[in-house]
Amino acid sequence: MISLSTLSLGDLSQFDWTACFEHNHHHRLQVDFSKEPELTLQEKRLIFPSIQSFQKGEASEGAFLLRCAKRYADSHQAPEYLEAMKGFVREENQHSGYLKKYMDYHHIPVRSRSFLDSIFRLLRKTGGLKSEIIVLVTAEMIALSYYRALAECTVSPALKSICRQMLKDELLHIAFQSYTLHKLKSCPLEILLRILLMEITMTVVWLSMKNVFLAGGYSYRRLAADCLGYLNQSIKITESGTISS
Template identity: 45%
Template sequence: MYNLLTTKYVKYSYSEWLNELKQNDKCRLKIDFSEEPVLNLSERKLIFPSITAFQRGEHSDGIHLLHEAEKFAERYQEPDYLEVMKYFIREENFHSSYLARYMHFYREPLKKEIELDRIFREIRKSMGIFSEISVLVTAEIIALTYYTALGNVGEKLNSPALSAICQQMLHDELRHIILQSYTLGHLRHDKKVALFRKFLMENTTIAVWAAYGNVIQEGGFSYFAFRDENFGYLEQSLHLVQK
């Protein structure tokens, strides 16, 4: 598990986040497909259901989120926040495109609708910026564990493209969790909120494991290790919120 609390990002203001996201935007991942292996059917069945779902989940037009971000920026007198979230959404769409390119290389079709993703989007829109960011950070924490596992699978399959994509995702998502925690720190954050976030994490962990536990397990996590990892990051996020 990565220690988020010792990174330089924990002290960032929104203007520093804006600078960070702009810098990162200048050096996007170039994926090298020249050394890719031929994957057999069972290898494809192992990795592509979850990659397909995360490819969809990473993509967003961000209209609702930006609407809420605008209100937040005004209410908390944080003029950079809206721009930060525009760059953030752009970064997430790059994630989606990395996975899309990987799928395209292996001739896997993209999917427009994933049930779990649809439910997530509904909950996100239910309670303004609080639900947007709480649900988002839950998904990003799970993504951090998932990409750790998928990166391990990428090594096993000798797929340098998959390893490189997962490495980039880990770099980016780790920062996102700190950014969202900073935002949640502006909002109400008492015991009830912490309980809500744990409830969200518990249920999402179960749902993601039910759907994609096989690839996560292949990547080195038992169910309890996966759950512990997710809850470990949640504890770190709750700690950041209280700072």
């Protein structure tokens, strides 16, 4: 598990998320295919079904999320929050773009529907900003383990570079969303719901992407330990508003 303290963000109440997303936008990963090997059918069968699901999941216009963020920004006189959220949505679409580029290179079609993605989208819209963020950050914490496993089970330098970029960005996203949850305030029942949501979600993801996790060195026990460890770090930020080392 990666510690969120490696981000070295300093005082979160002073951190400029908009500038950070803007900086990332101007320093996008250029995926280098010059050393990309020919993948065997077996390798393709291992990695692409889950890559197709994540590519679909990372792509969203974020209309509902941005509406919720606008409502929050207006009611709290915090226009910078809406700007930061726009930067976040753009970065997620960039993630989808990286994966699409990789799929295009190997002539893998985009999936129009994904069972996991449909469930996530449904859950995200069950309430307002808070429920949307709770579901999003749960998916992002599981994504950290997925991209680590994916990087381990591929020989492709291009895919490894995409996974590295995803890990770097998703770690920041988790800090961003967790700090927002701090500002929105939470109650003990919510913490319990977050744990329950994580346990259900990571089990469903494990069952549907088990091959990639196993090939990447993950047992179910390791996945659960990592995901619950990230959740613990996120809850600490939500409660204290700081990242503890």
